[in-house]
Amino acid sequence: MLTLPLDGKGPLHGQTYRALRGAILAGRLAPGARLASSRALAGELGVSRNTVLHAFERLVAEGYATAREGSGTFVADSLPGRRRERTRKRGQSARLRLSAVGRRIARDLPARGASWSLPREPLRFDFRYGEPAYSDLPLETWSRLLGRRARRLSVRRLAYQPPGGAAELREALAGYLARARGVVCDPEQLLIVQGSQQAIDLCTRLLVDPGDTAVLEEPHYTGFAFCLAAAGAEIAAIPTDADGLRVGELERVPRASLACVTPSHQFPAGGVLSLPRRLALLDWARRSGATVLEDDYDGEFRYQGQPLECLQSLDRDGRVVYVGTASKVLFPALRIGWAVVPPSLVRAFQDAKALTDTGTASVEQLAFADFVAEGHLERHVRRIRRLHAGRRAALLEAVDRELGDRGTVIGTAAGLHALLRLESLSARYVTRLRAACRERGVGVYPAAPFYARPPRRAELLLGYAALSEADIRAGIRRLAQAVNELGR
């Protein structure tokens, strides 16, 4: 007789049902075979006869078995494909064919991990980029606003939302972006997205065909590179300097679909795109037919000179998609970002957003709209800009004091990170340097993943937004010790 092991989970009739079903599916009970009587099975399994009858009923209802009046219960004849199953073990996975997009993602993404995807360790002095300082955040205010909106949601807000985003948030953001960043737009042009990465993805999908040329800064934000790789773009890597993208070199790119740029604070090298270059970039875009994706990921934080208004505000031609994010002004896990889209692309972006995920979650949108409209955002940005300025100064002083000529900090006119070039250290030693830092409780991250052609000198990306000034000083001191040790 068959042994039917019960799995011990839940009511006995469920266990009995699963044991029988398992035996049928595994082929241990053959198609057409008569099941043992309910009495016999009850005895074998140590359950009541009613329990077995209940399981039989369910098997019949689901088509695993048929009941023939007076002659008992039989395994169904018509379970196609079952015989073959016997030869395959559970978990033996078919090799599924990926699309060209899928193959490009599988090939290109794992090869180029961004610093924020590096494994997380508990380090006292972690210069990981993209971390907020817990103590800086107005979490009390945020959770109050979130809770208030969550409690007061109307049924209209609970159902599917307009793909472009909540009207309140678009209105509030249009005002904020005009005041803070000089963005010129109608709220209709705003698309609320799941963080700026989604805006980058939508841009790439809507504008870049396989084989098209796309312009990428060198070094560049890996989020651009991932999307362009998935789209199958040919990359034109244009170098950057202290004034940002070297726009003159665009002349060797006569046609392009998309140019992904970070004018306010070049990521990660930190240059601020000068005004003549801004205008030249727009001029090139017009001639080459390109759309310009302006990622203004940390434009709120500028410490030297006057704030430059964004590229979008200079665009007379409807070629700039301006992208911003709440990740730097609040926190990344919020996943709220925005795109300001030229009028000619609004419909396509809304449709693409609709098919991607139908729209962004409403409670966060509404709470963030309150956060902006009630002035919390601007107050918070002013406050953390001061704090970040102090941290930045601490970093610059500490590097100067501890590393002297061996270290050059670049790109700190704005933003929440710096690039540290270790003049005395070859790029080959970065892994060992990181290990030596880790032993000292210091987390540092290589800049190499942000380059198409990594530099020969060791470069580190130092995020300083999450550390106190004292911790920045102590961390850089330990980093310098590690550099010295390697130097020997």
Next chain:
Amino acid sequence: MLTLPLDGKGPLHGQTYRALRGAILAGRLAPGARLASSRALAGELGVSRNTVLHAFERLVAEGYATAREGSGTFVADSLPGRRRERTRKRGQSARLRLSAVGRRIARDLPARGASWSLPREPLRFDFRYGEPAYSDLPLETWSRLLGRRARRLSVRRLAYQPPGGAAELREALAGYLARARGVVCDPEQLLIVQGSQQAIDLCTRLLVDPGDTAVLEEPHYTGFAFCLAAAGAEIAAIPTDADGLRVGELERVPRASLACVTPSHQFPAGGVLSLPRRLALLDWARRSGATVLEDDYDGEFRYQGQPLECLQSLDRDGRVVYVGTASKVLFPALRIGWAVVPPSLVRAFQDAKALTDTGTASVEQLAFADFVAEGHLERHVRRIRRLHAGRRAALLEAVDRELGDRGTVIGTAAGLHALLRLESLSARYVTRLRAACRERGVGVYPAAPFYARPPRRAELLLGYAALSEADIRAGIRRLAQAVNELGR
């Protein structure tokens, strides 16, 4: 002399700066031209000389102007592209070239509006599909859980999240899905997404190339059709009946990349895929090389017969991507969904999710994990299943009473909606019927958008989850009046 209109916004030096900048960018102040002296401008504008000097300084800092010691301030020479701007008016938008994906989206999406994208009107008896009943929702509990998690977020939770989703939610959902839906999976196979639509989009991007064949049920969920259209798939439309997809007809599809199916409750026609068909579908998938996307969008709500376990639980070959959503068990605007992915595809899905939006917002994920782990979800589902059963019964009775032979309700063994076929009414009259209903405060929605070839009889999709039994009765009575009126 130039007239420089101040815009009246903010401090005077900002107004002065903007007025001058505008004149420079518009070409009214020519490249190289000397600006009027600060004294003269101050007089003209009625502001202090210091205000003008402040504006000059900013223009120089930003590169719009240059200061020559002793001889004054001049418009910069090097503003390329400016002359051409004069000929273009602001808002005159370039025609930007869309990618093939973009063109397919622009062509196919607007032509096929889903019922939930139809304009929203305040109607007393609204049978719109996808609406939750406000009064059913445990919003008190939900906002408490959300607020608790929002207040207690650690810095780790505020930064970028693992693209697959929060470990707590994957763990809690794996347990829930095993208990409630028979899903067999490891938490590692779970991917948390922005609602099931994102899972559909990821599947399509990763698995379907332009020109590939994809299987779609007829009628079908438009969310599938949108993504397949964007991917450029050739659609094989397979009819459905009371037992769901007519799997036998798949024999005419020897190769396919993806089959999008709704086995628990065919959307929108309501058939439940029988067990023999489930097994035959898996067998066909194996032979044709297809991945099966099982959208179990409302599998929790079943009113007749035993619940059938999901297709994924029968899959021995790692070919099924199981997709579920919180939209029906909680509310759509939450934007939480999940995909259970075969082990061979886990990495590709995580990478694709990472480049799409880096990951789903963390607070909701953690609050929803609590909602599941603390048993609220199962309690809530039990409770609303009872309520929905009552509404479903009210609908069936009302249609029978009010419409008799003129109406046939199909597909109500499960789910939150029914398809009403109006036997006496041609599909041509649906628009007039909807208008007549609207006048009576009744919202009804055409089923035609869900068909590749709409039926000749009028069919309506009736969502009943958001209405009380009394309102369902009253709404159907009014609908019947409108049908009668049209019949005359």
